[in-house]
Amino acid sequence: MKINADRIAGDLDLIAGMTETPGNGSGRPTFTPQWAEARDYVIKHAKDAGCESRIDSAGNVHIRQRDFGWDKSAWLSGSHIDSVPHGGKFDGVTGIVVPLEILRAAAEAKLTIPLELIIFAEEEGTTFNLGMLGSRAWAGTLSMNQLDKLRNRDGISPLDAGRPYGVVADQIGTDVIDAKNYRGLIEVHVEQGPAMWEKNIPVAIVDAINGRRQFRCTIHGVANHAGSTPMTYRYDALAAAAECIVGLERFPAMLSPAAVLTVGRIEAKPNALNVINDEVTFSIDFRSPSNEHLEAGAKAIRQAIVAIVSRRKLTADLIETEVLPAVNMDAGVVSALKAAAEKAGLKDVPTTYSGALHDAAILASLLPTAMVFVASKDGISHNPAELSRIEDIAQAAELLAAVVTQ
Amino acid sequence: MKINADRIAGDLDLIAGMTETPGNGSGRPTFTPQWAEARDYVIKHAKDAGCESRIDSAGNVHIRQRDFGWDKSAWLSGSHIDSVPHGGKFDGVTGIVVPLEILRAAAEAKLTIPLELIIFAEEEGTTFNLGMLGSRAWAGTLSMNQLDKLRNRDGISPLDAGRPYGVVADQIGTDVIDAKNYRGLIEVHVEQGPAMWEKNIPVAIVDAINGRRQFRCTIHGVANHAGSTPMTYRYDALAAAAECIVGLERFPAMLSPAAVLTVGRIEAKPNALNVINDEVTFSIDFRSPSNEHLEAGAKAIRQAIVAIVSRRKLTADLIETEVLPAVNMDAGVVSALKAAAEKAGLKDVPTTYSGALHDAAILASLLPTAMVFVASKDGISHNPAELSRIEDIAQAAELLAAVVTQ
Numbered sequence: 001m002k003i004n005a006d007r008i009a010g011d012l013d014l015i016a017g018m019t020e021t022p023g024n025g026s027g028r029p030t031f032t033p034q035w036a037e038a039r040d041y042v043i044k045h046a047k048d049a050g051c052e053s054r055i056d057s058a059g060n061v062h063i064r065q066r067d068f069g070w071d072k073s074a075w076l077s078g079s080h081i082d083s084v085p086h087g088g089k090f091d092g093v094t095g096i097v098v099p100l101e102i103l104r105a106a107a108e109a110k111l112t113i114p115l116e117l118i119i120f121a122e123e124e125g126t127t128f129n130l131g132m133l134g135s136r137a138w139a140g141t142l143s144m145n146q147l148d149k150l151r152n153r154d155g156i157s158p159l160d161a162g163r164p165y166g167v168v169a170d171q172i173g174t175d176v177i178d179a180k181n182y183r184g185l186i187e188v189h190v191e192q193g194p195a196m197w198e199k200n201i202p203v204a205i206v207d208a209i210n211g212r213r214q215f216r217c218t219i220h221g222v223a224n225h226a227g228s229t230p231m232t233y234r235y236d237a238l239a240a241a242a243e244c245i246v247g248l249e250r251f252p253a254m255l256s257p258a259a260v261l262t263v264g265r266i267e268a269k270p271n272a273l274n275v276i277n278d279e280v281t282f283s284i285d286f287r288s289p290s291n292e293h294l295e296a297g298a299k300a301i302r303q304a305i306v307a308i309v310s311r312r313k314l315t316a317d318l319i320e321t322e323v324l325p326a327v328n329m330d331a332g333v334v335s336a337l338k339a340a341a342e343k344a345g346l347k348d349v350p351t352t353y354s355g356a357l358h359d360a361a362i363l364a365s366l367l368p369t370a371m372v373f374v375a376s377k378d379g380i381s382h383n384p385a386e387l388s389r390i391e392d393i394a395q396a397a398e399l400l401a402a403v404v405t406q
Numbered sequence: 407m408k409i410n411a412d413r414i415a416g417d418l419d420l421i422a423g424m425t426e427t428p429g430n431g432s433g434r435p436t437f438t439p440q441w442a443e444a445r446d447y448v449i450k451h452a453k454d455a456g457c458e459s460r461i462d463s464a465g466n467v468h469i470r471q472r473d474f475g476w477d478k479s480a481w482l483s484g485s486h487i488d489s490v491p492h493g494g495k496f497d498g499v500t501g502i503v504v505p506l507e508i509l510r511a512a513a514e515a516k517l518t519i520p521l522e523l524i525i526f527a528e529e530e531g532t533t534f535n536l537g538m539l540g541s542r543a544w545a546g547t548l549s550m551n552q553l554d555k556l557r558n559r560d561g562i563s564p565l566d567a568g569r570p571y572g573v574v575a576d577q578i579g580t581d582v583i584d585a586k587n588y589r590g591l592i593e594v595h596v597e598q599g600p601a602m603w604e605k606n607i608p609v610a611i612v613d614a615i616n617g618r619r620q621f622r623c624t625i626h627g628v629a630n631h632a633g634s635t636p637m638t639y640r641y642d643a644l645a646a647a648a649e650c651i652v653g654l655e656r657f658p659a660m661l662s663p664a665a666v667l668t669v670g671r672i673e674a675k676p677n678a679l680n681v682i683n684d685e686v687t688f689s690i691d692f693r694s695p696s697n698e699h700l701e702a703g704a705k706a707i708r709q710a711i712v713a714i715v716s717r718r719k720l721t722a723d724l725i726e727t728e729v730l731p732a733v734n735m736d737a738g739v740v741s742a743l744k745a746a747a748e749k750a751g752l753k754d755v756p757t758t759y760s761g762a763l764h765d766a767a768i769l770a771s772l773l774p775t776a777m778v779f780v781a782s783k784d785g786i787s788h789n790p791a792e793l794s795r796i797e798d799i800a801q802a803a804e805l806l807a808a809v810v811t812q
Contacts, residue, residue, distance in 0.1 A: 086629065125680055126681075131680070193631070224788055225599070226668035227763055230663060231655075231658050264680055270492055274532070274670055355633045382631045382676075383629040
C-alpha cells in the first residue's frame with residue numbers, strides 16, 4: 001500500500017476552495033452549502049475507491065470499504081470538515097483526507113482494511129456556540145433537547161439546520177456508538193501550536209488532551225450620554241468588561257505555562273459612538289492539562305469578575321457553558337502508534353499533549369483513543385495563514401496505515 | 407399667550423410612541439419611517455396652528471407662522487427628533503415641542519411672533535456615525551462629498567437615504583443659512599447630566615458647550631487557536647483593546663472633573679468563542695470645556711495606544727474622525743434669557759456648561775446663540791429611563807416665549 005502525498009495535497013486544495021469567504025480563508029459553518037460540498041467531495045472520492053457511506057442521526061458521516069462491511073470491528077479515524085470563520089485549510093480537514101488517502105491506497109493495492117473514516121458534524125463550536133456536537137451526540141452525551149436549544153447565526157437549531165443533511169432529531173440519544181464495532185480511535189490533526197514546528201518535530205503522538213471550561217459573562221451597567229455624564233457618575237459595562245479581560249489574561253501564567261485563557265467573543269449594547277454601554281457580553285475559554293488547575297481557575301475567574309463589577313457598582317451574570325475535564329489517551333493505542341513509527345523507520349516520535357480540544361476527547365471514555373499531531377508552521381491556526389507540510393501529513397498517514405494494517 | 411404644559415406632555419408621549427423598538431425606548435434613526443412620522447407630526451400640528459413649513463436641502467424642517475412669513479428676521483429655536491438606539495423621550499424632542507407649543511399658544515392668543523421652529527436632521531451621530539449632519543450641512547461646513555462617504559446600518563449614504571425626505575444632494579453647500587434672516591438661536595434641551603437635578607435647579611442658561619474629539623482605533627493582531635496557542639505566543643487584538651480601554655478611562659480625571667472619555671463602540675474579528683481576535687475596532691469620544699485640555703488629551707490618547715500595542719508587538723491605526731472646539735455662547739442672548747427669567751419671576755436662574763454637544767454649537771459661529779437646559783432626573787439619558795419634569799419644561803417654554811415676544 002502506497003500513500004500518495006500529491007493526492008493529499010490535491011484534496012486539501014480543493015476542499016479549501018469550498019468556503020463562504022473565497023480568498024479569505026476557510027468558511028464552512030456546519031450545515032451550510034460549503035460544508036456539504038466538502039463532505040460530499042469526501043464521500044464521492046471514497047465511493048470511487050470502493051467504499052460506501054452512511055450518515056448517523058447526528059449528521060456524522062461513516063465510510064468503510066464495501067468489501068469490509070459494517071458488521072466487523074474496525075479502527076475509527078476521522079476529524080471535522082467545518083471551520084471557524086476565516087480558518088485555515090489544515091484544521092480538521094487533515095484528519096479526514098489522511099484516512100481517505102489510506103482507503104484509496106488500499107483500493108489500489110487491492111487490500112481490505114479494518115478502517116472506518118468518520119466526518120464529525122460540527123467540531124469548532126462557532127456554528128452553534130457549542131463544540132463537538134456530532135461526536136457528543138453520537139457518544140450519547142448530548143440530548144435532542146439540548147441540541148434544540150442551540151442556535152446558529154440565522155437563529156436555527158442544529159436539529160432544523162441539519163435535517164437536509166441527515167440529522168434525525170428523534171433518533172438522537174438512541175442512534176449512538178456501539179463500542180464493540182471499533183478497535184479504537186486515532187484522530188490525525190495539526191498541532192495548531194508552535195512547539196513541534198520550533199523543535200523540528202514533523203509528527204508526534206498525543207497522550208493527553210487539555211480540559212476546558214467555558215463561560216459566558218454578561219455585565220449590566222447603565223446606559224447614559226457620553227458627553228454629559230461625569231466620569232464619577234458612570235456605570236460603564238464596557239469599561240468593566242475591559243478590566244475583566246485585562247485581569248483574566250494574567251491568570252494562566254499564575255497556574256502553568258500549559259494553561260491558556262481567551263476572550264474570543266464580545267458584544268456591547270447599544271454599541272453606539274456616544275452612549276455609555278449598559279450591557280456587555282463576552283466569552284471565556286480556559287484550558288489546562290490539569291483538572292486541579294481547571295477547578296482552581298474556574299473559581300478564580302468568578303472571584304475576579306465579581307470583585308471588578310462590585311467595585312464599579314455593576315452586576316454580572318457568569319454562566320459556565322461547558323465543563324470538559326482533561327483526558328488521558330489510551331496507553332495501548334499510544335504503544336501501537338510508537339511501534340508503527342519504529343516499523344516505519346521513524347525513530348524518536350515523541351509524545352505531546354493537545355492544547356486544543358478534539359472529537360477524540362469526547363470518544364476517549366468509550367473507545368481506546370489516541371491522536372497523531374502534525375507540526376503547524378509557527379503555530380498559526382484558525383487563520384488563513386495556517387500551514388503544515390504535506391510530507392509531514394504523509395508521514396502521519398504512514399503511521400496510521402501501519403497501525404490499521406498490522 | 408398661555409403655555410399649556412399638558413399639550414407639551416401629550417406631544418412627548420405621542421412622539422415617544424413613534425419608535426422602531428416599542429416598549430424599549432425611542433429608536434428613531436434619521437431618514438426612517440419612525441423619524442419621518444415624528445417629523446410629520448410636528449409639521450401637522452404647526453400647520454393646524456396657522457404655520458407653514460419648508461424643508462431645506464439638508465433635510466432640516468423650518469416652520470414659521472403663515473402671517474409672519476419668511477422675509478423677516480426671526481428667532482430660531484429647535485433641536486433634533488432623531489434618537490440613539492433605545493433612547494429617552496426627552497432628548498432633542500423637548501427642544502422641538504417647546505417652540506411648537508409657543509406657536510400654538512401664539513395662535514390661540516392671535517399673536518404673530520418672530521419665531522422659526524427648526525427640526526435638525528440627524529444630531530445624535532448614531533445613524534451615519536457622524537453627529538449634527540443637518541446643522542453642519544445648513545451651516546455650510548459639511549459638503550456633498552463628505553456626506554456621500556457616510557453610511558447608515560444598511561450601507562446607504564445620507565444623500566440617498568434622505569432623498570425621499572427632502573434632501574437635495576446637489577444643493578448642499580449652496581442652500582445654506584442666511585444669517586440676516588435670524589435674530590439668534592435658542593435651543594432648549596434636557597441637561598442629560600445629574601448636576602441640575604441634584605441641586606434642584608429646574609432650568610439653567612447654558613453659556614458654553616464642551617468641545618469634542620472623536621477617534622476610531624483599529625488594533626491588528628494575529629488570529630490563532632484559543633486552545634493550542636501558549637499565552638506567550640499570542641498577539642491578541644482584543645486583550646490589547648481592553649488594556650487601551652482601561653487606560654483611557656483613567657485619562658479625564660488627570661485633566662479636570664469636566665473632561666469625559668467614552669468607548670462606545672467595539673467590534674472584534676472574527677469574534678468567535680475559540681479564536682484569538684486579530685482585529686478589534688473601537689471608538690473614542692473625548693470631551694472637555696477647555697481647548698487646551700482637548701489638545702493635550704488627544705496627544706495623550708495617541709501616546710497611550712501606541713505604547714500599549716508596541717509593548718504587545720501589535721499595530722494600531724488611530725484615525726481622528728472629529729475635531730470640534732469648545733464653544734462659548736453669545737453674551738447678549740444669555741443676558742436676554744436672564745432678563746426674561748427675572749420678568750417671569752424666576753429668580754436666580756443659574757448659568758451652566760453643556761457636556762453634550764448640540765446643534766447650537768455648530769451655529770454659534772454664525773448666529774448669536776445660547777441654550778436653555780431642563781433638569782434630567784439623576785442625569786440618566788440615552789436610556790429609556792430618561793425623565794424630565796413637564797413643569798420644568800413648561801418653565802423653559804415661558805423663558806423662550808418671553809424672549810421671542812419681548
